[in-house]
Amino acid sequence: MKLMLLLALGGMAGTLARFGLQGAVQAPATTFPAGTLVVNVAGSFALGFLMRFLTGSLAVTPDVRAALTIGFCGAFTTMSTFAYETVTLLEGGELWRAALYGVGSVGGSIIAVIAGLGVAGRLL
Numbered sequence: 001m002k003l004m005l006l007l008a009l010g011g012m013a014g015t016l017a018r019f020g021l022q023g024a025v026q027a028p029a030t031t032f033p034a035g036t037l038v039v040n041v042a043g044s045f046a047l048g049f050l051m052r053f054l055t056g057s058l059a060v061t062p063d064v065r066a067a068l069t070i071g072f073c074g075a076f077t078t079m080s081t082f083a084y085e086t087v088t089l090l091e092g093g094e095l096w097r098a099a100l101y102g103v104g105s106v107g108g109s110i111i112a113v114i115a116g117l118g119v120a121g122r123l124l
Helices: 002-025 034-055 062-076 079-091 095-123
Strands: none
Touching (some): 002 034, 002 062, 034 062, 034 095, 079 095
């Protein structure tokens, strides 16, 4: 029961953080989903950092680690939205933007996980 409550709180915080960051980044009246791109890359960095740091130290309990990774990061990142927005760009004939968005999201997220692992590794 405690774990489920922590997961729910983490999910709620991740959802609100996603809403805030995506809204702050996304320019009105543009078809390029920059807000989702930034959220995916930032969320990937956060997950990489948290997994390395929290599994390499005794900073938090496994329940809190799950709340931060599964709850917060799971609600914060938006891969389902990424897939939908990529298809929307493709359907709109925006092949270059769809490719840029796909490569930026996937490549940027992989690089961000590596960076998060590296930063956390230096702190341990």
